[in-house]
Amino acid sequence: MVRKIMLDENEMPKKWYNIQADVALPPHLHPATREPIKPEDMKPIFPDAIIKQEGSRERWIPIPEEVMEIYRIWRPTPLYRAENLEKYLKTPAKIFFKWEGVSPPGSHKPNTAVAQAYYNAMEGVERLTTETGAGQWGSALAFATKMFDMKCTVYMVKCSYEQKPYRRILMQTWGADVVASPSERTEFGKKIREEMPSTPGSLGIAISEAIEDAVKDERAKYSLGSVLNHVVLHQSIIGLEIKEQFRKIDVKPDIIAGCVGGGSNFSGGVFPFVPNKMRGEEIKFIAAEPTACPTLTKGLYTYDFGDTAKQTPLLKMHTLGHDFIPPAIHAGGLRYHGDAPALCKLVDDGIIEARAYHQNEVFKAATIFARTEGFVIAPESAHGLKAAMDGAIKCRETGEEKVICFVNSGHGHFDLSSYNLYNNGVLQDYEYPEELIREAMKNLS
Amino acid sequence: MKIGLLVNPVAGAGGRIGLKGSDDVDAVLKKGGRPSSPVIAEKFCGFIGREMEIITCSSSMGRDYINGRVVYEVNGKTTAKDTIKACRAFVKHGADLIVFVGGDGTARDVYGAVGKDVPILGVPAGVKMYSSVFALNAEKAAHVVREFAEGKTELMEREIMDVDEEAFRNDMLKIKLHGFALVPSLRHFIQNGKKMFAGEEHAKREVAEFMALVYKRGTCILGPGSTVKAIADEMGVEKTLLGVDVVRDGKIIARDAGEREILDAMNGSARIVVSPMGGNNFIFGRGNQQISARVIKKAGIENVTVVATPAKMMEAPFLYVDAGDEAMNKKLAGWRQVIVGYGMAVRKKVLF
Numbered sequence: 001m002v003r004k005i006m007l008d009e010n011e012m013p014k015k016w017y018n019i020q021a022d023v024a025l026p027p028h029l030h031p032a033t034r035e036p037i038k039p040e041d042m043k044p045i046f047p048d049a050i051i052k053q054e055g056s057r058e059r060w061i062p063i064p065e066e067v068m069e070i071y072r073i074w075r076p077t078p079l080y081r082a083e084n085l086e087k088y089l090k091t092p093a094k095i096f097f098k099w100e101g102v103s104p105p106g107s108h109k110p111n112t113a114v115a116q117a118y119y120n121a122m123e124g125v126e127r128l129t130t131e132t133g134a135g136q137w138g139s140a141l142a143f144a145t146k147m148f149d150m151k152c153t154v155y156m157v158k159c160s161y162e163q164k165p166y167r168r169i170l171m172q173t174w175g176a177d178v179v180a181s182p183s184e185r186t187e188f189g190k191k192i193r194e195e196m197p198s199t200p201g202s203l204g205i206a207i208s209e210a211i212e213d214a215v216k217d218e219r220a221k222y223s224l225g226s227v228l229n230h231v232v233l234h235q236s237i238i239g240l241e242i243k244e245q246f247r248k249i250d251v252k253p254d255i256i257a258g259c260v261g262g263g264s265n266f267s268g269g270v271f272p273f274v275p276n277k278m279r280g281e282e283i284k285f286i287a288a289e290p291t292a293c294p295t296l297t298k299g300l301y302t303y304d305f306g307d308t309a310k311q312t313p314l315l316k317m318h319t320l321g322h323d324f325i326p327p328a329i330h331a332g333g334l335r336y337h338g339d340a341p342a343l344c345k346l347v348d349d350g351i352i353e354a355r356a357y358h359q360n361e362v363f364k365a366a367t368i369f370a371r372t373e374g375f376v377i378a379p380e381s382a383h384g385l386k387a388a389m390d391g392a393i394k395c396r397e398t399g400e401e402k403v404i405c406f407v408n409s410g411h412g413h414f415d416l417s418s419y420n421l422y423n424n425g426v427l428q429d430y431e432y433p434e435e436l437i438r439e440a441m442k443n444l445s
Numbered sequence: 446m447k448i449g450l451l452v453n454p455v456a457g458a459g460g461r462i463g464l465k466g467s468d469d470v471d472a473v474l475k476k477g478g479r480p481s482s483p484v485i486a487e488k489f490c491g492f493i494g495r496e497m498e499i500i501t502c503s504s505s506m507g508r509d510y511i512n513g514r515v516v517y518e519v520n521g522k523t524t525a526k527d528t529i530k531a532c533r534a535f536v537k538h539g540a541d542l543i544v545f546v547g548g549d550g551t552a553r554d555v556y557g558a559v560g561k562d563v564p565i566l567g568v569p570a571g572v573k574m575y576s577s578v579f580a581l582n583a584e585k586a587a588h589v590v591r592e593f594a595e596g597k598t599e600l601m602e603r604e605i606m607d608v609d610e611e612a613f614r615n616d617m618l619k620i621k622l623h624g625f626a627l628v629p630s631l632r633h634f635i636q637n638g639k640k641m642f643a644g645e646e647h648a649k650r651e652v653a654e655f656m657a658l659v660y661k662r663g664t665c666i667l668g669p670g671s672t673v674k675a676i677a678d679e680m681g682v683e684k685t686l687l688g689v690d691v692v693r694d695g696k697i698i699a700r701d702a703g704e705r706e707i708l709d710a711m712n713g714s715a716r717i718v719v720s721p722m723g724g725n726n727f728i729f730g731r732g733n734q735q736i737s738a739r740v741i742k743k744a745g746i747e748n749v750t751v752v753a754t755p756a757k758m759m760e761a762p763f764l765y766v767d768a769g770d771e772a773m774n775k776k777l778a779g780w781r782q783v784i785v786g787y788g789m790a791v792r793k794k795v796l797f
Binding site for chain 1: 647655656658659661662750755758759762782784785786787788789790791792
């Protein structure tokens with residue numbers, strides 16, 4: 001068996017797969033009228049091409065050559081067989097992982113960042129604003145905007161800004177203007193700082209700031225790194241490559257797992273396989289999230305805002321509430337109160353399963369992975385790994401030779417202080433106190 | 446940076462002869478008890494080094510072990526009064542931190558003398574050490590003192606607790622909470638060496654805002670401590686800091702209540718909120734024994750909520766329970782959520 005399955009540059013998919021062709025999604029609603037949102041409503045923040053993709057039901061959308069050219073810097077990415085891990089787990093299962101850590105920013109995020117920067121540049125936008133939690137998305141957009149000679153302003157969640165100086169330096173190296181959020185740059189940021197001077201910040205707050213900044217400057221637009229349909233569309237290149245790679249070795253995956261923050265990495269890896277499952281093929285999809293921010297496992301499936309200031313359209317998704325500020329866990333990229341609507345719909349339909357994991361068990365899995373496969377992966381990605389390892393352990397018990405694949409979304413080279421806490425046994429297992437929250441909410445009304 | 450150092454020269458004497466404490470010094474010494482504090486004091490002073498400015502007491506209360514400036518003279522046999530007077534002298538001479546070598550009794554006396562005016566740190570040398578003001582050992586204590594001098598520690602509120610020794614000798618464990626001292630704590634334990642939160646006060650407020658919403662209606666039994674008191678403050682009820690109070694529908698119905706009064710005040714199930722207490726972080730059985738196994742049983746075990754600040758939980762690998770009833774301890778043990786913020790919990794293993 002080969003160790004890694006590669007594709008040539010000319011084998012890279014030339015079209016993205018759009019899940020909306022196969023799954024009817026509830027429309028996004030206007031925050032004020034609560035009516036389905038119209039394309040013109042999104043004009044202040046997104047370019048026309050992106051707005052069109054957000055609502056498109058075309059199954060295949062061509063990837064522009066300019067985007068392909070930049071993708072070729074690191075794509076196609078390898079699909080690895082994790083044989084050492086299999087041996088360690090003494091499992092008859094075959095474990096594969098799609099390695100997205102080879103991109104310049106070190107994660108899957110540039111798959112959409114490059115596309116979004118391109119469409120904005122084509123429509124004359126000079127600056128993109130965005131938010132970032134762990135810094136993965138911010139560095140992806142900082143890199144992508146530089147490729148198209150644009151400016152980039154990144155509102156970085158304050159606790160990450162302080163905890164992850166290297167991610168900040170990376171963004172600045174690509175020329176981005178990085179601001180700790182809540183900041184003094186926006187009215188909303190000022191308001192939050194006044195009300196909660198010591199808040200660690202949240203993705204929801206940072207999104208609000210980035211949107212406000214973009215709306216106020218006609219030469220700027222906003223860019224979101226997850227959740228929305230067009231983001232999920234761009235990420236489909238992950239799953240399309242996986243499909244092609246498995247086809248090359250004539251193997252069919254039985255389980256595909258991945259981590260979920262806003263859901264773009266997971267959706268990117270899994271959605272191209274969803275039609276197969278709809279056609280009756282036996283394949284299991286496992287979405288792995290942190291117990292500290294358990295949107296899919298504990299959230300309500302309902303319409304909610306994407307940000308704290310309630311500026312975004314209302315999205316139908318599994319949500320913990322737009323005002324929920326998750327604990328500062330080390331998989332910072334998974335700290336978001338909601339999830340991609342398409343992913344939520346498929347979880348609600350029972351096509352995708354969701355599971356929540358604690359920080360310590362996730363780091364334990366990541367450490368085993370580092371010691372068997374060599375790669376030190378992001379704590380976010382390790383949630384997907386944990387789900388895959390659990391599946392493999394189950395196979396050890398049942399004797400099944402299942403093919404398990406997980407999307408390994410990025411490297412953990414900027415997360416070593418978190419590994420250090422785990423190594424020293426002082427990493428905390430955060431949880432979402434569901435019952436008490438329910439009670440508190442009851443008393444609030 | 447000025448460190449006040451005081452040694453309780455008789456601390457630890459009762460331990461080796463099974464007296465469970467050295468409060469009655471004469472009896473202990475008569476029975477052949479030998480204090481452990483001199484050896485530990487010497488160790489600590491060896492670790493601390495010479496570059497620190499030390500003020501101390503004469504002879505066996507300090508100067509015998511360290512080359513510091515004497516600001517309190519001991520006359521003859523030392524008593525608790527000497528500890529108190531020495532601490533007051535340290536404050537008068539501008540001590541930034543008072544380090545004492547002793548046990549719970551010494552901690553009580555030091556705290557009684559300085560309250561929260563000056564942070565304190567215990568070098569463990571006593572028989573009883575239920576208070577959470579002690580470093581792990583002499584070497585770790587010296588490390589904390591050095592970090593404190595470099596401004597690398599954070600001040601945390603820690604319980605001063607002591608056992609009723611007479612009851613203890615009769616195999617009854619009565620541990621009373623006497624107050625909260627300020628103790629320097631290593632930032633090493635704070636995740637990533639950066640503050641996630643603005644500090645203890647902010648964290649308490651977050652816990653309080655959340656829990657006050659949960660406790661808006663019904664009966665709740667509020668344990669001792671400032672984290673629980675913050676909840677009461679948020680609810681608008683005036684709670685005792687050291688006692689157990691019972692609140693119904695937002696009004697206090699029993700203040701500083703004992704077990705009997707708590708049981709009387711309950712009509713059926715009730716919610717219980719407690720904060721881990723003492724050096725080992727006990728959720729029951731240390732400083733809140735009024736909330737007995739009977740009270741917990743009547744309230745319903747599922748109605749127990751544990752609250753704490755995140756920084757405190759980061760230093761606690763485990764929580765402990767000693768409800769005075771084996772069956773109840775078993776039920777309370779295992780994984781438990783501890784509320785550490787607004788709608789936020791950590792998972793801790795409770796042992797007994």
